[in-house]
Amino acid sequence: MQVKDSVVVVTGGGQGLGRAMAIELASQGAKLALLDLNEEKLQETVDLVKEAGSEARYYLVNVSEEAAVETAFEKIVQDFGALDVLVNNAGITRDGLLVKAKNGEVTGKMSLSNWQQVMDVNLTGVFLCGREAAAQMIKLGSKGVIINISSISRAGNMGQTNYAAAKAGVVAMTVTWAKELSRYGIRTGAVAPGFIATDMVAAMPEEVLAKITAGVPLKRLGEPGEIAHTVRYIMENDYFSGSVVECNGALRI
Template identity: 60%
Template sequence: MKLQDSVIAITGGGQGLGRAMAEYLAAKGARLALIDLIPEKLEEAATACKKAGGDAKTYVCNVAKEEDVEKTFAAIAGDFGQLNGLINNAGILRDGLLLKEKDGEITKRMELSQWQAVIDVNLTGVFLCGREAATQMIKNDSKGVIINIASISRAGNMGQSNYSAAKAGVSALVPVWAKELARYGIRCMGIAPGFIGTEMTESMRPEVLEKLVSVIPLKRMGTPEEIASAAAFIFENDYLSGRIIEVDGAMRI
């Protein structure tokens, strides 16, 4: 798929990895549909995309709500006249151990609300956005690409029952959709980032960050631009489908 003039929707596109991917693709001439919950962040990202060389429109949407997602993707198709790609990037963290014990007593457990919030956004949101993107691609006879942003935590990471389960589910959807949607000319791929330098990691204490980096074989964190370049590679290679690309500096959990 040529990125020039392609219409690509990115959830969580107002900040972090989503914004980095949007700017990278805009520089290659893509037109971006940026989806997020914070209008101010969306506008900043759209301005950055236009400055990078691409067009961009913004859509405030809660990806965990079916009605919001349906309306948003219908609006994207109406505004741009087509939809060629989706990056399912939106996600949240509500980390915590399954339970804590002290002196034989259970002192804390992961709350159902912690579990459900992450599953709703990180897994159900991916399902809803993937379904609606595929619907619009088929309706408009547009061959397309869906990229699910997974994580190396999909293999299981301590303190992340909810996040690991969601990312494992996101990863499992990749081959399912690749097989189901191939007949319509729609490919599906996944990217599983390792530890990436973002606003969140920049706020960590130096000693914590140093310990984190020490377990990465390449001895550094990845950059958002390295995830963005992986996404561009997927879009541009028409024989890639049904696989997860791990971008993690040889890190394995």
């Protein structure tokens, strides 16, 4: 698929990886539809896309709400007249141990609320946006691409029962959709980043960042643009489907 003139939806497009993806694809001529809940951040990304030489619109959407997602994708097609790519990037963390104990006494547990919030956004949100993107692509006869952002944590990571389970599920959906949607000419792919230098990561205490960086064989954090480049590769390679690209500096959890 050519990036130029393609209509690309990026969820979580207000900041971080979503913003980096939007700017990278805009620099190659893609038109961006950006979904997020922070209007100020979304407008900043729209302005950056325009600086990169392309056009963008934003949509305030909670990706875990079915009606809102259905309405948003219908509006995107109305506004752009096309839908070529979805990047399912929106995600949250609510980290914590499954059970905390001291001297044989349980002192805490991961709450059902923290489990459910992560599942709602990171798994159900991917499902809903993927479903609606596929439906619109089929209606339009678009040989599109759905790209899901997973994580190195999909293999399991201490303190991330909810996040790891959701990100593993994202890859499973990617493989399933590749098999189901290929008959319509729709490809899928996933990217599993390691530790990336987003604003959220940069806000960590220095000693924590130093420990994380020391554990990466390449001895640095990944750059958001490197993940954006991987997304672009999946778009452009017409024989790529149903697989996950690891981009983690050789780190293994």
